[in-house]
Amino acid sequence: MAEIRPEEVSAILREQLAQSRTAAELEEVGTVLTVGDGVARIYGLTKAQAGELLRFENGLTALVLNLEEDNVGAVLFGDSKSVREGDTVKRTGQIASIKVGEGLLGRVVDMLAAPIDGKGPVLGDLYEMPLERKAPGVIYRQPVNEPLQTGIKAIDSMIPIGRGQRELIIGDRQTGKTAVAIDTIINQKEFYERGKPVYCIYVAIGQKASTVASVASTLEKAGAMPYTIIVAANASDPAPMQFFAPFTGAAIGEFFRDTGRPALVIYDDLSKQAVSYREVSLLLRRPPGREAYPGDIFYLHSRLLERAAKVINDDGVAKNMNDLPASIKHLVKGGGSLTALPIIETQANDVSAYIPTNVISITDGQIFLESNLFNSGIRPAINVGISVSRVGGSAQIKSMKKVAGTLKLDQAQFRELEAFSKFGSDLDASTKLTIERGRRNTEVLKQPQYAPVPVEEQVAVILASTKGYMDKVPVGKVREFEKEFIGLLRAQHKAVLENLRVGKLDDADTETLKKVAVELASKY
Amino acid sequence: MADSRVASRYVKSLLGLAVEKQALEQVHADMELFAGTCKAHPEFALMLKSPIIRHEKKRAILNGLLKGKVNVLTLAFVDIITQKNREPLLQSISQEFHHAYNEYKGIEQARVTTTIPMDPQIRKEVEAIVRKLTTKSNIELVEKVDPSLVGGFVLGVGDKLVDASVKNKLRNLKVKFS
Numbered sequence: 001m002a003e004i005r006p007e008e009v010s011a012i013l014r015e016q017l018a019q020s021r022t023a024a025e026l027e028e029v030g031t032v033l034t035v036g037d038g039v040a041r042i043y044g045l046t047k048a049q050a051g052e053l054l055r056f057e058n059g060l061t062a063l064v065l066n067l068e069e070d071n072v073g074a075v076l077f078g079d080s081k082s083v084r085e086g087d088t089v090k091r092t093g094q095i096a097s098i099k100v101g102e103g104l105l106g107r108v109v110d111m112l113a114a115p116i117d118g119k120g121p122v123l124g125d126l127y128e129m130p131l132e133r134k135a136p137g138v139i140y141r142q143p144v145n146e147p148l149q150t151g152i153k154a155i156d157s158m159i160p161i162g163r164g165q166r167e168l169i170i171g172d173r174q175t176g177k178t179a180v181a182i183d184t185i186i187n188q189k190e191f192y193e194r195g196k197p198v199y200c201i202y203v204a205i206g207q208k209a210s211t212v213a214s215v216a217s218t219l220e221k222a223g224a225m226p227y228t229i230i231v232a233a234n235a236s237d238p239a240p241m242q243f244f245a246p247f248t249g250a251a252i253g254e255f256f257r258d259t260g261r262p263a264l265v266i267y268d269d270l271s272k273q274a275v276s277y278r279e280v281s282l283l284l285r286r287p288p289g290r291e292a293y294p295g296d297i298f299y300l301h302s303r304l305l306e307r308a309a310k311v312i313n314d315d316g317v318a319k320n321m322n323d324l325p326a327s328i329k330h331l332v333k334g335g336g337s338l339t340a341l342p343i344i345e346t347q348a349n350d351v352s353a354y355i356p357t358n359v360i361s362i363t364d365g366q367i368f369l370e371s372n373l374f375n376s377g378i379r380p381a382i383n384v385g386i387s388v389s390r391v392g393g394s395a396q397i398k399s400m401k402k403v404a405g406t407l408k409l410d411q412a413q414f415r416e417l418e419a420f421s422k423f424g425s426d427l428d429a430s431t432k433l434t435i436e437r438g439r440r441n442t443e444v445l446k447q448p449q450y451a452p453v454p455v456e457e458q459v460a461v462i463l464a465s466t467k468g469y470m471d472k473v474p475v476g477k478v479r480e481f482e483k484e485f486i487g488l489l490r491a492q493h494k495a496v497l498e499n500l501r502v503g504k505l506d507d508a509d510t511e512t513l514k515k516v517a518v519e520l521a522s523k524y
Numbered sequence: 525m526a527d528s529r530v531a532s533r534y535v536k537s538l539l540g541l542a543v544e545k546q547a548l549e550q551v552h553a554d555m556e557l558f559a560g561t562c563k564a565h566p567e568f569a570l571m572l573k574s575p576i577i578r579h580e581k582k583r584a585i586l587n588g589l590l591k592g593k594v595n596v597l598t599l600a601f602v603d604i605i606t607q608k609n610r611e612p613l614l615q616s617i618s619q620e621f622h623h624a625y626n627e628y629k630g631i632e633q634a635r636v637t638t639t640i641p642m643d644p645q646i647r648k649e650v651e652a653i654v655r656k657l658t659t660k661s662n663i664e665l666v667e668k669v670d671p672s673l674v675g676g677f678v679l680g681v682g683d684k685l686v687d688a689s690v691k692n693k694l695r696n697l698k699v700k701f702s
Contacts (some may be wrong), residue, residue: 017697026657029685044683047592070528088685 012339028091030134033071038238039283042072042089043062044299051132053092058082062089063096063240066284073284075240077112097325098125098248100255106197107231108216109243116215127250127327129235131244134323135306142312147395148339149199149453150262151187152180154382154445157462158411162395163198163262164310164337168359170344170351171369175381177343179366179449181266182215184341186222187452188264196509197338199256200228203249206242206272209234213403222450242276243300250307253338257311258324260333265308269343270301271321274355276363291354301342301355302362308340364388379403379446384411399505407441414438441465456500457486460513463505469517473524481524487517531616538601538617543628547597552625554590554598559618575614582611632660635680637668637689652680657681669695 030044041060048054054062054074060082076083098113103124108117115122144162161167169177181202188198202219204212212232219225229252233245246267256263262514267273274297277492281294289295303364313333318334342363344356349359349370365388374381396404413434420427421435444465447453453461461482464470473481489497493516496509544549562569571577571585577583583606590599605614625634634654636642642650647665654663674690 013701016700025686027681027685027687030681030683046683070532 096131101126131247150184159389160392162392166340166363168363168366175369197227199263205233239276239279257338259337260336267342310337397503456497464517468480531620550595554594555618555621631662632658637678
């Protein structure tokens with residue numbers, strides 16, 4: 001066994017002591033004029049740049065946000081109680097950045113990417129990534145062409161999301177917005193197990209610490225933590241840390257994106273971020289605009305969401321990407337993607353408020369969740385009528401595209417006719433059929449929380465429903481039928497499912513599915 | 525420092541006028557005297573800032589204090605300030621005037637903190653360092669003694685700071701080894 005000799009320890013310490021620079025350096029300093037509410041005004045620092053990091057004597061950091069005639073406004077990344085009037089502040093000459101690496105996977109970190117889950121320091125190679133970074137330019141991108149499977153039937157079939165897309169999840173409180181996001185993370189387990197993980201980053205902004213803890217434990221239980229990072233800026237954290245947390249998430253996502261891997265980042269939620277940005281802006285005395293938000297609130301969200309991208313599948317081009325941080329230059333690969341799922345909470349279903357309209361216009365589509373649907377038992381409570389995905393259609397796998405076209409049409413007709421059905425029974429046969437099939441489709445699209453469905457099973461069930469193979473099944477038994485149907489397929493027709501998974505849907509497969517479904521339906 | 529912006533406006537016009545009337549040195553001396561008085565007698569500064577004491581009263585006090593002791597220009601300036609009910613600003617104006625005067629004369633103010641009072645030899649060496657840091661020809665040294673530095677010195681010129689104190693080095697070591 002190796003022995004530790006105390007002389008060695010003191011020799012090492014001595015060596016380190018000798019290495020420490022003792023020469024006095026010229027520093028640029030300023031003095032704190034006022035401090036409070038997480039904002040400090042500093043006199044001096046005439047050369048400080050906007051976005052630069054400052055350091056106080058006690059090691060606390062701050063970020064320059066305002067440059068004024070006679071002072072500098074900075075936000076503190078920590079407790080403002082430890083800073084006093086008259087303290088000296090040093091320039092660091094650096095912009096705000098975090099250290100990112102594979103070691104972050106499975107961890108819960110704060111806005112500065114420091115672990116807060118009590119599992120010790122982050123291990124492995126870490127790379128410096130700037131918080132604020134320009135989005136990739138036009139020539140470094142390519143159109144969305146791969147699907148991001150959420151495992152939610154209503155979304156994957158009718159509002160498909162592609163890797164690199166920005167899809168907004170919007171709805172009132174208690175409509176299952178976070179549930180959609182968490183289900184999506186859990187569904188990526190399939191890809192993790194197959195060795196092609198989609199790295200997930202869940203950014204919790206201004207939430208209760210208990211809520212974040214329960215999300216972490218849910219993911220842990222579902223086995224989703226090994227490919228997931230949680231960035232948490234809790235309600236008790238200072239406002240600057242809350243509004244910078246999404247940027248931390250984006251910086252972590254960019255690390256995976258630029259090294260050629262797919263990543264998914266969830267901002268839960270951006271309305272709280274907007275509120276904390278408004279707080280900081282008002283404290284910095286920036287002029288308030290509509291709903292007292294500052295003028296650049298749109299830019300805050302647009303520059304954040306622009307960073308979601310599908311990077312061109314060409315290493316040579318990707319290597320020249322704009323604003324690449326020096327630390328990861330040697331690792332850059334093409335073909336990576338960063339998908340963003342921002343969440344916005346509305347008040348009383350009002351999507352025409354300031355922040356919702358802003359974010360709707362920035363994103364490539366939105367998923368509307370409604371409380372009346374939720375209460376009538378349609379969960380996930382997605383209003384498919386007004387939910388859209390502007391680019392995801394091109395990313396859908398072929399088999400799903402085939403069945404989803406009919407489903408969309410059927411559901412649209414069903415919604416039109418549903419109102420009539422309430423008047424009674426004197427409807428013609430075709431109308432009746434549309435309504436009955438619509439009811440079954442609606443039933444098929446329901447699914448419980450934390451139970452994402454693999455895409456091949458989605459295709460099989462939706463096919464059975466839209467082709468009318470389960471018309472004989474009573475509406476109340478549809479869920480039961482679905483369960484049994486999938487069970488049968490899994491047990492006896494693995495090859496068909498595998499075909500569906502890779503996107504093939506030929507006549508023979510359709511025939512097999514029909515046979516199984518009709519046979520099963522006749523038992524009900 | 526919130527009122528430094530207002531103060532700098534007044535200072536600019538006073539400086540311009542003083543230069544024009546060739547009374548800059550006298551006005552500067554008056555302002556130094558005023559700043560010194562405010563510092564030596566905090567109750568005087570408090571009185572100027574107090575909202576309870578009426579403006580006419582303050583004006584009478586200032587008049588009585590300054591008449592005959594200062595330049596006519598300074599007296600007129602103080603008079604105008606009191607007429608505009610801006611007496612609380614007078615202290616920061618007098619401080620700001622010193623900065624403006626240094627700027628105008630091309631004087632660089634350097635702040636030196638040491639553990640023991642400096643002897644002429646060291647003072648000369650410090651001035652040599654300051655000369656390297658600034659382009660201005662004249663140097664004004666503000667000296668301060670602070671035994672808590674343990675050793676070495678802290679030199680500040682404008683926004684720049686050279687911290688060569690033992691206290692700072694110890695702090696750096698502490699950060700490095702913790």
